[in-house]
Amino acid sequence: MGLASRHNHPMPAKPAATPAKTLSAPQKALIKLGLVRDIDLALHLPLRYEDETRIVKLRDVREGDTAQIEATVTACEITMRPRRQLLVTVDDGSDTCVMRFFSFYPSHQKALAVGNRIRARGEVKGGFMGLTMMHPTFKAAGGNLAEALTPVYSTVAGLAQAYLRRAVITGLNHADLSETLPPGIPWPDPRGAWSLREALQFLHHPTPDVSLASLEDRSHPAWIRLKCEELLAQQLSQLTAKRERDLLRAPALKHKAQGLYGQLLKALPFGLTNAQQRVGREIAQDLARQVPMHRLLQGDVGAGKTVVAALAAMVAVDAGWQCALMAPTEILATQHFAKLVGWLEPLGVKVAWLIGSQKKKERAAMLAMIESGEAALVVGTHAVIQEHVKFKNLALAVIDEQHRFGVAQRLALRGKMQEGGMEPHMLMMTATPIPRTLAMSYYADLDVSVIDELPPGRTPIVTRVVSDHRRDEVVARIGAQLQQGRQVYWVCPLIEESEALDLTNATQTHADLSEALPGVMVGLLHSRMPVAEKKAVMDLFTAGQMGVLVSTTVIEVGVDVPNASLMVIEHAERFGLSQLHQLRGRVGRGAAASACVLLYGTPEGGRLSETARERLRAMVETNDGFEIARRDLEIRGPGEFLGARQSGAPLLRFADLETDSHLLDWARALAPQMLDQHPYLAERHIGRWLGGKSEYLKA
CATH class of the missing domain: 3.40.50.300 (P-loop containing nucleotide triphosphate hydrolases)
Structure with missing residues (x-):
């Protein structure tokens, strides 16, 4: 994936292949921020900007404005009331202003001595003493004014803005920003047709005539270009993971209407809703293929996901294979076990269960049943994926409340299949409905089934x-x-x-x-x-x-x-x-x-x-779980929604799923074309934006 980094040159401010002991504190802080490659620095965009391109007169400043002035110091004194502070009065010929410092050093007093001419910048407030500035930045007057707005970056302790600005400029100059988008592609928004280099140069150092609102709400053409790039990288990465998985093999589990599946349907004390029947068919079609199923089943609280999972398990058992169901808590695992035993044991299906708090003797008996294949279905918590658990022939893994499990845990469950070169089918279930835009972006590598109706008899x-x-x-x-x-x-x-x-x-x-x-x-x-x-x-x-x-x-x-x-x-x-x-x-x-x-x-x-x-x-x-999910996404953003996918999946830094859905549609349409027609460009694009993070999407 590291194609983009082949062209990166070392930069003075960036830790190259330096032994950890010789790194300076700022270099360690850069690593902590994830700014390791030149491209990482180039993509570390400002939080906000300061305007140091012009000097204004105090008489023209409105209260609350952040202004840069040039003025002469007319008074400088330390006062003790209400606490120790340095008060400096300055006059720019149009008005006076008091600059107030609560923390100061002798060097401040020297630089701000009466008669000195200074350039100061800060927020101007009105009040009893006239115009004031709290802790403004200042230096001696004169010198050239900035030609562009000054960027202010998010940082961590030990990493000063001045150092970070220099590091970003070096990264920007050295990063390979050559085009990775195929020539002649139509843009979703004509304003996005800037080159990547132009967009990044501009966003790091915007010209003073830019509309600050368009930078803040990210509607500026330079922002549009970056959002398109980011969404495309995400779609390419997800689609690559999906295609790689489609090359894997799984046992083809044929659905037998007269077998256990049909017997369970008859034995249930209730009928399935239309939504459950539809989702059941989607899962059965997946299981019949030799490609591993990777399906996310979402349904609101109480929509009846467990019975759909039980029917899928019967398809596997009918075909002579085992199924595992993993739940995040012992209470939930116990409930699933009780329900499934009640449904399946009358049909002659043995259900084993594994939880962390089990007695040694009971656990040993369960492990023997699982290894011999006597237990066709295994229900449990994380205990199911421990090393000593050996399945005879696992073909279907069901993960309930999948967002509670980490990537490593899902991979461990997939690794339980003994047959060489084969993968189990995976069905992930969640009662947290995922809004459409989130499903299209963060879950684009999964097939999604939705149970969108509740069983009859549920009271509002x-x-x-x-x-x-x-x-x-x-x-x-x-x-x-x-x-x-x-x-x-x-x-x-x-x-x-x-x-x-x-x-x-x-x-x-x-x-x-x-x-x-x-x-x-x-x-x-x-x-x-x-x-x-x-x-x-x-x-x-x-x-x-x-x-x-x-x-x-x-x-x-x-x-x-x-x-x-x-x-x-x-x-x-x-x-x-x-x-x-x-x-x-x-x-x-x-x-x-x-x-x-x-x-x-x-x-x-x-x-x-x-x-x-x-x-x-x-x-x-x-009461609608999908509406709740949509509002939750609005309130919280996607971060918390994704649970364990956060352990590596790149959260969108620049695009916003609510406002940029048209850009997401564009990226979804372009990704397959790029992978088919321009695989080299696609690989470079993923490498540039995601580095090693795309590996996580394969779980």
Whole structure:
């Protein structure tokens, strides 16, 4: 992939092949920022700009402007009130201004002595003392003015702007910026038709006549060019990964309508929705091919993904192969196991299970069943991918809540197939629906199936946002639900008291509710409890003996208790939108009308942040997981959405999926043409933009 770097020359400011011990602090800081190659420096674009191209008169400055002035010092004194500070008065002939410094050295006083003429730059404020500047930058007057806006880069400790600016200029001069886009391609936006070198030179040093707004909102032609390049690199990289995977081989698993698949369909106590049937067909078609399936199955909370996975497993078992299902938590793995055993053992299908807390004897028995092939289906947590787990003939791997697993874990599961040169089929499932633009960019290497309807009988959930001050009313409502024989979840964000976040901890809430609801069994569940204790609590709640379950977010995914009809989420403002939606999906699973109460606390005398308010508003306005996901993407950006894909997948730095979807469409159309007709250019383009990061996309 490193074709682009062949043309890179060493640069003084950049650590070349220098032993780590001899690197200077700024060179180490460059590496920490990921600025290793010349092209990395060239693509490290400014956060903002300072205008040092002109001098203005104080009389023409408006309050709040950042201005550069030339003036004579008329007074310079240290004052002790209200604290030690240096006050310097300057006069530029049109007005005076006081420059205020709270940290200063004798050299400051010397440079700012009365009578000296200086050039200063800073934000001008009005007030009781007239115009003031806090800690402006300054130097002796005279000398040439800058010809372009001065870039300000994001940096880390130990890396001064001046050093970083020099390093970027060196990188920009030495990087190979020759064209990697095929000649004569149509641009999605005629304004993007700058060369890469022109665009980068301009964005690092824009001319003073540029519209600052077009730089800030990234609508300037130079920005359009960079976004096109970045999106194209991402699409090329994803498509390359997909094509490489399509060259691999997997066992062709033929679907037998009369076999276990059909028997399971008949035995289920419910019928499949149209969406489940459609998705089932898509998966069966993939499994019948000799190319490894790489499909992402998304469906809202409660849409019935597990039964679709079970049907896919039956196709594999019917063909004489094994299937593994990996879930992120023991609670979820246990639920899957219980459900699958209930469905499959009557059909004569043996289900094994592996979790970290298993007793040695039970684990040994399970490992023997898996290795001999007696267990056709294996359900478990990360324990499934440990080295000593040997499958007889694994052909299908199902990963639930795939964003919770890292790239290495997914690769380890793929490596469990013993047959030489073959790969297992992979089905990844998520209850966090992925907005279309995200699916087209970050998941472009996957085939995506969507279960877009809920099974009949799911009751709509009413969501209410309630201030923490009305907590007593919420407890009274819980009492009313319990009298009707219903059960209640109460979710807390933290286990222990934290001084930084003054939150009511789960233990305290448990004690308070136990006191407020005499005669009711109130359980407590949190991640630090021993597994056996967690299981005992969940069993009591599932069996209906426990009225209220106080829990941290360990119940976020997969818990299924149809009798639970009320979900209270404490400090809801501290949760992400997708997480709130997942938690809400734990109720509304039975016939009873269900509700979700979002309790929010406000900082002392303060207000909720705009982000928190947007989240809570979205929860009240919609139950639709796809709409929730779209709004979540708007609020948070793609970073947090991608979970484990972040461990290497290049997050977009420049393009914005909301505003640049037309550029994404262009990149998607161009990528296959480039790979087919200009493979050398495509490889250089990926190497330039992604370096080694594209390897991660193959998982």
